[in-house]
Amino acid sequence: MGKMMKNLGLYLILIVLVVSLVNMFITPMQPTRDVVPLSYSEFLNQVDKGNVTDVTIDGSTITGVLKDGHHFSTYAVGVGDLAKEIAAKGVNVEVKPPQATPWWSGMVSSLFPTLLLIGAWIFILYHMQGGGSKVMSFAKSKAKMFLDNRPKVTFDDVAGCDEAKEELQEVIEFLRNPRKFAALGARVPRGVLLLGHPGTGKTLLARAVAGEADVPFFSISGSDFVEMFVGVGAARVRDLFEQARKYQPCIIFIDEIDAVGRHRGAGLGGGHDEREQTLNQLLVELDGFDTTTGIIVIAATNRPDILDPALLRPGRFDRQIVVDRPDFKGRVAILKVHIRDKKVDPNVNLEVIAKRTPGFVGADLANLVNEAALLAARRNKKLITMDEFEEAIDRVIAGPERKSRVISPKEKRVIALHESGHALVAKLLPNCDPVHKVSIIPRGHQALGYTMQLPEEDRFLISKKELLNQICVLLGGRVTEELKGDDITTGAQNDLERATQIARKMVTEFGMSERLGPVRLGRKQHEIFLGRDIVEDRNYSEEIAYAIDQEVRRIIDDCYELVKDLLIKHEPILDRIAEVLLEKEVLEGEELDALINEQLQAIPQDSGERLPETQSVAAAQSVDKKSPVQLEPRIDPV
Structure with a gap:
């Protein structure tokens, strides 16, 4: 693009020079000597006084020389017998015959600027489209x-x-x-x-x-x-x-x-x-x-x-x-295609990578393998190992680490508590997606920390209970801030937005509200010209709209109270997870399981703090084979 603009600038300069030269040649040359303009009456007065020596009459233009050597010019309409009269007074008179003007001269003088501009435009198009026959090839296919x-x-x-x-x-x-x-x-x-x-x-x-x-x-x-x-x-x-x-x-x-x-x-x-x-x-x-x-x-x-x-x-x-998103087997096959020409460690398990990338399409997996290769080259390794693939997954999903961002100890503690709340709720509630990783390292544009949940298999349906569990997990960070912090922060902004969106869809789209029943409320209008859905037609009354808002609020409030009770009962585990997060900054899913199991074993049998069987960690990790799971990994950024 820079080279094209440079050439275009040279072409414009050349055109300006050509126009200037042409204008110089077609413009009548002005006499270089000094010419004194005289009125016609002054001219006749000078002739009567004998101060004029030479006169040249060219149509209506009269020029001549005075006795003192100065040149003069004047203009007259209908000179008549002027030449005879001044010749009789001893003035040397020269009369130039009238010249016939060609009929086309006026047309050329008026059309020349237009033709020049058209020529300049064609010249620019010629070079911008590559020259040759492409000047007038608008109708030619670009295939x-x-x-x-x-x-x-x-x-x-x-x-x-x-x-x-x-x-x-x-x-x-x-x-x-x-x-x-x-x-x-x-x-x-x-x-x-x-x-x-x-x-x-x-x-x-x-x-x-x-x-x-x-x-x-x-x-x-x-x-x-x-x-x-x-x-x-x-x-x-x-x-x-x-x-x-x-x-x-x-x-x-x-x-x-x-x-x-x-x-x-x-x-x-x-x-x-x-x-x-x-x-x-x-x-x-x-x-x-x-x-x-x-x-x-x-x-x-x-x-x-x-x-x-x-x-x-x-x-x-x-x-x-x-051509749909690939399933688990498809992702394994795609990864095999992309590592053909790359030096990969034999210990790399493609099935593990495929399990950790649900919802990824072919372009995402190609980018993942390329990111892993770049990381290996940056670390001066001769083979791409599993560590690079793990880091590449985090980079693709959450963005690169922002090591330059300095976070105060107070904010770091808030982030650790926030993510600990997400992780603990996800572990305690049954039928939640397993927690893969918890991190308080800033990544990407806005994420100060994240809790990554990955489903164990590809499924395409999701139940009401699982939707409620998703809302509970999203609210875990805000509830933890309320319980353990001096004040609540803006870190839960995205969590609240997603939780409200899920609750509203449950009421208006999925028919999961007992109060409103199994109905679809609202109808989207497709604005084809803009290429997206910009308007939702309300096919319900104001009374129903108020009921929808009440139902959404009820779902959020019920989930909020459930999460609050759950975290109050297991506050020691919450504190321990936050403490380890502050120390290590990253907790893998296996480490989180071991930490929670260790804390559960430390609770006395008769303390009343033991979880019921439906809310044990083992039950939280088990997945009901008939229940659906979201296709994409969920990340809860602070």
């Missing part, structure tokens, strides 16, 4: 064409999405042997739409299809079609498919198709003519009169809800493949 240099990626390089690879096998078989399907009268899908969260490997999967089929591959982004000039996008779509027809069978991959395929006529200000024309042309190319084409279009998006229905109907993108 990258891979022929001999087609992607070498195969399905062996793609892991964690076995179902998606199976769905794409038919497409690959058609590209390899289209006659086999034509002989049976079968019609292969014209378009394949890959749906999934960002980073799940949609683009990589499309490249793998091209590599497996060994056919030409055209790659373009949806935003490359739309320009400021109306009609350019549609022309680029036509040009793209015309190029593809020359190399069929082939693959056209359109990444982020939602940039051009949004619902037509939607938005706050109505439709978008250029984008809609581009979409119309794309619809025609996908399913027009030409049904013999061997072009397969693969598109990717993470917003299928905003795509135009005409784009998703059979005959266009008639096969939609979901």
